[in-house]
Amino acid sequence: MIHATTMARLYFKMLGRGDFVPNSYTYVPLLGCCAKMGCAGTGKKCHGQAVKNGVEGVLPVQNSLIHMYGSCGVVEIARMLFDEMQQRDSVVGDLVSARNIFVKMPEKNVAAYNILIVGYVKGGNPGAGLKLFRNMMSKGVRASSRTMVGAVMACGRSARLKDGKSVHGFLIKNFLESNILIDTALIDMYSRCKRVDVACKLFGRIEVKNPVCWNTMILGHCIHGNPTDGIKLFEDTLGRLRSGNSGKKKRKKRKRKGLVMVERRDVFPDEVTFVGILCACARAGLLEEGRNYFSKMTSSFGIKPNFTHYWCMANLLSEAGVVQEAEEILRCMPQDDDMLSSYHHRTVAVGERIAQSLIEKDPQNFSYYQLLLNVYAVAGQWEDVVRLKDVMKKKKIGRIPQCGLIDLNDIVHRLRVSDIWQEEMQIAQGSN
Structure with missing residues (x-):
C-alpha cells in the first residue's frame, strides 16, 4: 500500500507541474490513505488543499475528512466538521468510522448518541440503534425528543413490537408532555408492527396534526392495515384542510392550483401521500380509483409522478x-x-x-x-x-x-x- 506521505508528495509534485487540476475525486482517496495510515499531519495538509480548491463542502470529501480525523484520533475536529455539515448522508463516511469517533469521545453527550442512533437506523441496522439507546439509558444520559424519535423509529424499522411498547412506556413515565414528532414516530412504529388500531388511537389524540402526521397515518392504513380506511382518511383529510378544520387551533391556509397549504412550508398532499394511496388501490383492487388518483396527482395537485x-x-x-x-x-x-x-x-x-x-x-x-x-x-x-x-x-x-x-x-x-x-x-x- 502507498504510504500517505508518499501519496501526498506525488499529489504536490503533480500540482507543481501546473498540468493537474484537483477536484473532489482527488481528495477522497488521499484522505482515505491518511486515515488507514493514521497520518493526521498529512491529512491536515490535504484538508487545507481541499479548502483552497473549494471542494471541502462536497459530501464525499466531508465524509472522508470526518473519517480521516476520527481514525487519527482527532475527535474534536471530526465532531466539529460533522456539526457544520449542511447535508448528512445515511452513512456519514461509514458507520464503523462514526462508531470509532463515538468510542473515542471522552464525554458522550446526548447529541453524540443521537447522531449514531439515527445513523444506525438510516444505515439499515435498527437493532444496533436500539442497543445503543439502551446503553445510553444505562449510562444515565438524559434523552431528548430526538433520541426518543430515533429509538421509536428503530423499533418500527425492525418490527419489534415488544421493544416498541417498552420505549412507549418509558416515554409515558419520563416525558411530561409529548410532541408531534414523537407521536408521529409512534404512529409509524405501531403501523409497521401491524397494530394499526393502536396507531389510530394515538392519531386521534393529537389536537393539531401536521402533514407528516397525516401522511404517516394514511400510509399506516394503506400499507399495513385496511387500504380502504387509508383512502377514506385521505379524502376526509382533504375535506378538513380545505374547510380549515384540521384541529382545535385554526391555522392559516391558502390555495394554489389545487394544493392545500398548511403553514408556510408544508403542503398536503404530496408525493408521499400518493405512494400510499396508489398502494392502497393496488391492495384493494380499485383499478379505476387508482387511475383517477394517478391522473389527479398532476391535474389537481401539481405533483409530478416519479x-x-x-x-x-x-x-x-x-x-x-x-x-x-x-x-x-x-x-x-x-x-x-x-x-x-x-x-x-x-x-x-x-x-x-x-x-x-x-x-x-x-x-x-x-x-x-x-x-x-x-x-x-x-x-x-x-x-x-x-x-x-x-x-x-x-x-x-x-x-x-x-x-x-x-x-x-x-x-x-x-x-x-x-x-x-x-x-x-x-x-x-x-x-x-
Missing part, C-alpha cells in the same frame, strides 16, 4: 389483469427526471439483492425466481431476464413465468415509503 408512482401503478394494473397496460406505463415513463434515475437504480439494486438472497436460502422456490424476473423486467434488463430463464430451465424450476409485476409491490412498500417518511421527519426536526 418512478415509485409509476411502479405502483404498474402493480395495480398487473393485479387487475391489465398486464399490457402495466408494461406500457413502465415503457413510457419519462426519462428526463433526475429523481427517476436514483429511485430506479436504488430500488432495482435492493430488489435484486432481496430476491437473490431468498433464492440462496431456497434454490427450488419458484416464487423467488418470479420476484427476480419481475425486478429485471421492470428495469428493462432483458438480457438478465433471458439469462435467468435459462437458469430456471436447467434447474427445472417450475413453469417459466411471464414477468408479472405483482410481487414488486412489497419492494416499493418496504423501501421507498420508509425512506420518504424518514426524510420528512428529519426536515421537521431541523438540526436539533
